[in-house]
Amino acid sequence: MVYYQPGIGTYAPPGLLTTVGLKIAEKADEAVAWYLYQHVIDGYKFLMQTYQAGDSISIFGFSRGAFTARALAGMIHSVGLLPSHNVEQIPFAYEVYKRAKDTNNVKPPSKDAVAPKHDTNNTASSFTALSPPESDNGNGNIEDVTELDEASEFKKTFSLNVDVDFVGVWDTVASVGSFWPRTLPWIDYNPSIRTFRQALALDEHRGSFIPSVWDHRWTVPEKQDVREVWFRGEHSDIGGGAPPESNEEGETPYGTSMLSNIPLRWMIRQIFECQTGILLDPEAVQDLREADILEKPPQDSEKNGGWDWVRRVEESIKLDQNDVERRLYDSFGFNPVWHALEYFPVAKPCKNKNFEPRMTRVPNARAGRSIYRTSANDPIFLHSSVLAYLNSKNHYKPRAKWHGYGNADWPRIEDVLANQIDAIKQGTFPLQDKTKLEIERDEDAVGG
Template sequence: MSTPSSSQGATGGKRDREGNGDKIPNRLVLCFDGTGNQFWGTPLDTNIVKLYQMCDRGSKKQYHYYQPGIGTYSVSESSLNTGFLGSIYRGILRLLDEGFANTFDHHVIAGYKFLMRYYKPGDKIYIFGFSRGAFTARFLARMITKIGLLSRGNEEMVPFAYRAYQDYESQASGDEAVEFMETFRDTFCRQKVGIHFLGLFDCVNSVAALEVPWPFLRKQPRLHAHPPAATHIRHAVSIDERRLKFKPALFCQDDDNATDHSNSNTQTNIREVYFAGNHGDVGGGWAATADGGIQLSDIALEWMLQELEDLPDPQEEKLAFESDRKKAFLEKFKQHRATAIKDSICHDALAWNKGWGWPSVMGWWVFELIPIFKRLELEGDKWVDTYWPPNRGQPRDIPACSELHSSVRERATVLGSKYRPQNSGLPKDLTLTGSDD
């Protein structure tokens, strides 16, 4: 059974710095992997694992938490050795969880308990996630920001806090849910616990527990716009993912407003940047390239690392990395970047010979042709719930507020007609961003 792991004070490699001194705040780092993803110890590892590997786990001022993705372990398992029938039953539970995210609450609560255990006033919280793990990270960040953080030792109250916040987000009871959540917060929780950095790789929100339970009525869960989830928000988004069940959960959807990321809290800054490739080409999880170079997903990882480095924090308060690991990645990235942009395949679950076998391709097309789930489509400058006509493998809508990473334009220039994104609403004047290597 894979289980979440946490570490602090472990022996590490060379460090960017030693976080000594009581005046320097602790840094709490939480990493939530994507659906079906876990540590493999191979290039199949996602960007979440790679980030965790680079973190300086020997720093005395930094605490770390890693959680395998939804569908990788059964939360009800009491033993690793379950026998033949137990293994079959466990496999069925994992398969159902991978499809419907039935254990979403457990994943949120586990991260919440980590913060209960280690958080002290003034600490800086960093949360990273990929896929449904990104939605877990985002939900957790908003839950803490809105309802607060229970004190250590009060673990029995965590399920009640979760239900209170979930009812608030789902708007199940209207003003009554809001009043109950606020009373719960004022009675039990530490307030003004802020999230310093929220880093997401292609956040998707396919969580059955947060959807209306009937076909044709199901809709994508949409989070309230305020308060902001974190001081700094960075979201790497896939341009080329087409699957209905992998529609992105964008921050500009929170307010039904697709035109900007403005927020009443001027201390918050949000960047949602689009990258070439499908869901896994942004968050990772694909096999290594034949030449041993970098993967398309490494482009988004390098961008995230640069965004962390560019934060306006004192150097001694920045996220601490093992300098050898980070340096090795960046050197390899610089060496192979141009090749990756030109030669890396854009995987596609809805096309033949693009990374999936024919049974998987046919299975994904079932969701595309049958209007089982509502989805958000961009109409003008508004996001609208729709289920008809079916998705039929249509590209994602890209709102005008979006940024296009410079590697996308480079790929289009090098490949010419072989790479021309056909996304609806793709503005001609998209802002280019990224490092000039």
């Protein structure tokens, strides 16, 4: 069963029937996330009314929709899922969730206690990916962080205790509301999410789009499978929305080839790798294959008894090599609002290298993002399509800066071809000009 919500900036509240009234409501929602609660509780209500014991819950979103998706998962973790007959409790449940304490209120456990136990080599490929975490038979949440507040009492008294099996998001913003940023508990880390995947933008540089990355210090690797991958592109190049690349005559010579195709293909593979049970529409898949957005199966796949997973990744990488050539979308454009916000002291959430949350009013001034690593085993990856592009183009240098890396340490690589794995494991980072990745070296960093 599928539920879709348009998202923040698109909500049409009942009672506003005029075009002007609806437009004002949409802009208010976009500027200050006026109806954030409505977006979250609408999704929550759908789950209340449709969930049956044993169901698998998967949630997806992009940008502020990704924030809403993670907020919905956060509400499920914090106050549980109310029974379908208890609709009147939803507004109160949301208020309880909004006041809940999360990992930002307590110190994390030691790194040794939470460091992932999987392969520590600087590589990960789709065909050598982690196995999904073992099921606990649905008898409770992944609960290593105790909430000593009213949320836990509400959950015990009124709600079902359920997990969220899969959350797949594209470039989550750290808060919603362009002028009045708002955030919620259990966004950066959520003990009730079993599998988390996020595609992130290396080249976004707007202060209003600071990303919300997973707090890897809290991950319970025996029960949670987490991966964040950085791709070439700005915000709309990752989750979609950027127009096709055009020439001076306004023509689109590259057709459907776009940067956003790369993280889309990656996310779809994650859905299958993680055994979510999600079934895709065969006709839609065929249309995407014909448009070279999804990889086509090799012609002899039927003869050989199916589509070998390694070959699927290789076919996908071939499409990546074409799509990664597309031009970055200019997120600023001629919009004076975005330009002004970069130099205006608007409050925005951020984190330092120790992942401590804070609010800042320091203007962003179009600075690139910072990628922080707190442990050498943090599942933070650079996508292989970025490496290929860096090696073939002299002019490109990602805007993001990498922090927490030692003198001989490099980011881990996602979607690596089989013939590259041995070289990477031996410490050979496959980048010809290593100055193109801006890495802040630290002799005391976790990587050595």
